[in-house]
Amino acid sequence: MDVQILIGFLLTVSPVFELRAGLPVVIEYVVRNNLPVLPYFLLVLALNILVVFLIFMFFDFIHETLMNCKWYRRVIGRVLARTQKKVDKVKVRMNKWGYFALMLFVAIPVPGSGAWTGTLVAWIMGLDRLRSFAAIAVGVVIAGLIVLLFSLGFFNGVY
Secondary structure (H helix, E strand, O other): OOHHHHHHHHHHHOOOOHHHHHHHHHHHHHHHOOOOHHHHHHHHHHHHHHHHHHHHHHHHHOHHHHOOOHHHHHHHHHHHHHHHHHHHHHHHHHHHHOHHHHHHHHHOOOOOOOHHHHHHHHHHHOOOHHHHHHHHHHHHHHHHHHHHHHHOOOOOOOO
8 A cells, every 4th residue: 555545544534634634635646546536535435434433432431431531631621622612503503403514514624524523522412323423424425525526626717
């Protein structure tokens, strides 16, 4: 496996960057090497969706134990405080739009609105895991399609 593909996959599963950064790296490599786009696109989607499952597992089973550690409590406390502002915005929309709001939140490929934040928002709000997972996964697919189209140059020259 090429280093560029590995970097793209690592970006895809990392917080902050996620699919927004990982997919263009992977697509650039695929196009440059005349490889089929679809399998790599699906793999990036699968990795980003897998993260949702892992984050829910972490917060549901490991988080409370780690809250006993001072350094973890300090670091995660800051992350949760910053996320609370996003939670408040999503909560207002959730009351009106339901899980569709969560899906839209994740679907817009801008920093701070991907699968990591969407999952954290759902966890903080105590939302149903299965419905949240489905909404976030659909949001990831939509974001992936948008980023894919940008990566392939479909929007070049459109302002």
